[in-house]
Structure formats: structure tokens, C-alpha cells
Amino acid sequence: MLFKDKKISVAFWSIVAAVFLTSIKLIVGVATNSLGILAEALHSALDFVAAVITFFAVYISNKPPDKDHHFGHGKIENFSALIETGILLITCGWIILEALERFNHPVNVEINIFSFLVIIVAIIVDYERSKALLKVAKETNSQALEADALHFSTDILSSIVVLLGLVFVAINFPIADVIAGLIVAIIIIWISVQLGKKTIRSLLDHEPKNERILITNFLQKEFSDLELKRLRLRESGPQIQGDLIIAVPNSYSIIESHIVANNIEHKIKQIIDNIDILIYVTPKNESELSQDTYNQYYTILKSTTVPGIQLMEIHDIIIYKFTEKIFADLHILLESKLLLKRAHEVTETYEKLVKSKLPEIESIHIHIEPFEDQQRKFGKSDDYEVRAIFHKICNRYIIIKKIKDFSVISNKNQIIIQSTIIMDSKIDLNTAHRITELVESDLLKEIPNIQRITIHTEPEL
Template sequence: MNPKVKVAKLSIISNTFLTIGKLAVGFSMNSVSVISEAIHSALDLLAAIIAFSAVKISAKPADECHNFGHGKYENVASIIEAMLIVGAAVLIVCKAVPKFSGQVEIENLGIGAAVMAVSALVNYLVSRKLMKVAKETDSPALAGDAWHLLTDVYTSLGVFLGIVAIYFTGLTIIDPIIAIVVALLILKAAYNLIYESMSSILDARLPEEEIRIIHETLKAYSDQIINYHELRTRKSGSERYVDMHLLIPKCRTLVEAHNLCDQIEKDINLRLTNIRVLIHAEPCGAGCFKGNPSINSCKSCKERNKFLQ
């Protein structure tokens, strides 16, 4: 089974049990903070289902309608997950605000604390597994799901500490305060997800570190190429796309130019995963070549000097 699909299934199973458990305990306690955590877990469950669907679709090969593959389904899924988080935050606030107006009896504090502690532990373990696979496969959908669960870890711990505080102080107003804090943390996670996914959908360039790796790889061929320009990069789901124009000595044969481009593509693939490189080879326009000189005769070439700087 595809490791991305496998770990997405794990997230669905864990979130199903946690949502049911939190809802049952939240209503038995009459605690808005515990119910807010149940809502959060329910949204995490829906997000896990969306992530599961997205990674299955994104694994499909390119076809006639999607020449560049289906990678951006993961970016769309991540944005949908973020919007679900925003909806959960709004719902939590709506439930918490009325609680500030008066005292509310909160019961079964011990059970509530136990459920929150178990929830934090389970979500921590599952989020670590999700994040590990997300990094290995560079999957935005799984990364979004992992961030959901990691947020749930922090919020569950917050509700746990709130329940403990209510037990020792008797101040039930702590309950809606914690619910509001949970909502704010959720909104921050939503913002991060939307920002990262929109960058890919809008074809923002690759991160600076990855651009640097491409430049370094090309520099290693300074004895075979004159220069390069029009370097463009973008990302689609976990897939990276790079294209550039490569300026080579006009004395090179077509076969030599093709082999050189192939080798550069292979070297970039060794350093960056899931990358598709397209190189347009251009002959140098200088009129300095006579016979069949080597590139070492290009030492005075202005274009090559720019490249070596």
C-alpha cells in the first residue's frame, strides 16, 4: 500500500475514536472547552478523510487532462482543511462566549482530564508518524493533517490543565477562557496552511535553499557550459518543476549537448526529490570558435565570466 495512503488511514481511525470519546465526555461534563476539543477532533477527522482522498488522487499518473499530474489536489485539500479549521474556531467561540455571563456547573472533572491526556498522547504519536511520511514524500495534504493533530495536542493539554485548575479553584470561567485560546491556536494553524498551499497553487518559486542547490549543481559544470538564464521553478503538490535555458559552446554536437543536459538533470534529481527538470540548450552566439576548441578557450568570454562570478 502507498505509505501516504496507509498513514492517512491511521489518522482517520484515531480521529474517529477521539471524536466520539470527547463528545461523550464533554456533554456528560457540560464543559464547553471539552466539547470544543471534540469539535476540533471532528474537523480533524474530516480533514483526515480529505487528506486520504487527496493523496490517492495525487498518486495517479499524468493523463490527457492533467499533463503535469494531479499533485495540486493535495494543495487544494490542504486549503480545504484550513477552511475547516477556521469554521471550527468560529463555532468554538460561539459556544464559549455565552459561558462568560454566568456560572456553569461542570461535572466529572477526573474523566475529562483523563480523556484529554489520552487524546494528547494519541494525537502526538499519530502526528509524528504523519509528519515523518509527509517530509519523506513532501506531501502538503499529509503535512496539513499532521499540523491539525499537533495543534490538537497543544489544545488538549491546555484543556487538561484548565480542568485541573477548575478542580483546585472552582472557577468555571476558566472553561470558556481556555476554549477561546483553543480557537486562537486553531486560527494560527489555519493561516499557516493557507499561506503554504496558496504559494504552490499560485506557482510561487521553490524555497531559497532549493534554488541554491540548483545553482550549485550548475556551477559544478562550469568547465562544460558558458552560462544559464531564465531559470524558473514551481511546485505542484509534492512535485517540483524546473526549467531553464543553458548556454553551451556552439562547437558541441547535438548528441553532446543532449548528454550534458541529461547528466545535469540526473545530478539535480540526486539532491532534490520529486523534481522534473526541463533544459533548453542554446548555442553560444559568440563568433570566437574556429575549428573545434575546448571550453577552456572561452576564458575571455564575458558570458562565462558572469557565470563564474
């Protein structure tokens, strides 16, 4: 073998084949004045250019990563395939222009035994080269070799069309030569567009769907206790590159997590041998409820009713998991004329009804609000009352431990509130954010002319 690397070797012999085919087609095409054969000669000449590009692209892509190309040189194959697509389309342009010229100004086409012989030889050579190129392209996942194989495959189709055109010319139907040239151009355009789309997707880092399906199915089957956070994949020449983030149970040690990551990487490379993938490990956020569970709880809390009592509204519902237990906070709006004793009985009944449907809920913290049609506006002289309302609202939430500071800025009946509140350090950020949103919402209901509320949260030390 002239070259040790089979990719480089098969690319080199494609250059030799392209030179041979271009030469014999050009000689016979000029001698017979056949547009079909001349179109084939130009097609083979451009195949030669494409084969040279492929040869150097494959040679460069085989180089290992260096200080200037951390991810290797694989993209050169995608780029060369795009250039080859452009070359094919240029070929089509020339063939179509020449065909239109010959429609308007017919030329005499001389047919002899060499006309048929050169096309038959071309079909045989093209078949052998396309088969060899495609075999190595599949083995090495080389897009450049695949593009080169496509060039030789189109030659087979177009040569068959030209051969049929020559037969019709031989039986006194000369326009068939021009028609054959146009059909060749149409075939090349269609195949070029398909190759171009695939190449552009690779250059733009379009995700390879088959590989994603293989990886996700493998993780679901072999590592169902882990959570797939993110999977990103892209093609770079013959290689698939990607990164994967998985969440492991909090009980896993650093060493255990590292072993799991190595195991996953090893098995993925067994499934996809041309992949370079980086595995990141992160702990599961086990304090969060799944979205489906949260939605189920929310629907039940919102829709539960107490017989004989009209609950004006249930709102500001928050559900959270804390120390492996589930809690709920919510506000119930009742008739303002209802006695406190009766209102308390209503909330107790409501809680029992909810727990009969959701026994896993540890407790439900309920804030009772009177339903009123009118709300008053607060001004500068009401700063003390604003502060009192804010403290009252914060006391509704058991995970708010302390109000560290609080300030009120009043100007022309517009109020700006700034505060720092201390929360339980064990809650997650999502829960802390929901609580601050509820505090802000409650405050706006009681003081509608607040212009801005800024609440900063800190963990309890």
C-alpha cells in the same frame, strides 16, 4: 499493512484515530458540560473531515499523468490542504462564539476522572499520529499529509491547554474553562494562517526558494562554463516541476549538447529526488559583450579627453564584437572653426589614448561633427539633399553594406523617411538595432523636422 502505499496507509489510520478521539471527547464533553472538552470534540470531528479529504487527496495525487492532466494530479494535495485550513478556521469561529456566550451566561462544569482521562488519552493518540504523518510527509514531500499532521499537532497543544483549564475548574475557578477554549481557538487560528499561506503559495505556483538555491549552486560548481539563461520552478503536491534553459559554447555539437543536458538532469534529480525538470539547450551568443564589459568600455570612450583641446561632446557610442574582435563607433563634436587637419589630429590622438587604456579594441571609427548653434529646416524642395545626407550618415558605419531603397515623403515641412539598408549578415540583432538607432539619431540632428523614420534591415546575401 492494509494499504501497500505508505501515504495512503498513514492517511487511513488518521481517519480511524480521528473517529476514536471525536467519540470519546464528545461523550465526556456532553456529560461534563465542559466547553474546553466540547471544543476539543469539535476540533477532532473536523480533524476527521480533514483526514478523509487527505485520504482521497493522497489517493488521487498518486495517479500518473493522463490525457486530461499532463502534469499529474499533485495539485489536489495543495487544494485539500487549503480546504483543511478553512475547516480549522470554522472550528475557531464556533469556539469563540461559544466562549463569548458562556462569559455572559456561565454554565456549570462537572469535573470527574473521565474529564482528565479523555484528554490524556487524546494527547497520546495525537502525538503518535502527528509523528507518523510528519515522518511520511517529509519522506514523500506531501503537503496534504503535512496539513493532516498539523491538525493532530494542534490537538496536542489545545489538549494541554484544556487539561490546565480543567485543573483550574477543579479548584473552583470555572472561568478557566472558557479561557482554555479561547486559547485553543487562538492556537488553531495562528497555525491555520501559516498553513494557509504555504498552501496558497503552492497553488499560485510560488517558486520554492531552497530548490532554486540548490540547482544554481550545483550549476555554478559543476558546469561553470555554461550560462544559466532561465530557471522556473513550482510545487505540484509532493512534486517539484520546472524547466531550465542553459547556453552551451557554439563549438558543442548536437550530440554533445544532448549529453550535457542529460547529465545535468540526472544530477539535479540526485540532489532533489522529487523533481521533474525539462532541460533546454541553446547556443551562447558569443558575439555579445557582457554588460559589465560594455559599461567599462563605454565609460572610458566617453570620458577620454585630448590635452589642449576641448571636445565639445562625445556621443552615439556603439561597441560591438565582430569575428572575435572588438570595434567602437562614435561621434565627436568639435568647434566648427577648427581646421580639418587639426580635427583629424585630435581624433588620432583620442584613438591612441583610448587604445592605451583598452588595447583589445581593434579599431575606433570616429565621425567628426561641427558644433553649431543653429540647424536649418528642410522642406519639400530639399528631397535630394535629404537623400544625400542619409547616404553620408550610412557611410559612417562599416557594417552597413548597401542602401537598398530610400524614399522621402514631404508635406508642409514635415518629412517622413523610409529605407531598407543591407548589413553584414554575421552581426547579431542587438548590433543591427543599435546601428539603426544611431542612423536615426544622426539624421534627426541634421534634419530636426523629420516626423518619422522607418528603417528596415536585411542581411547581406
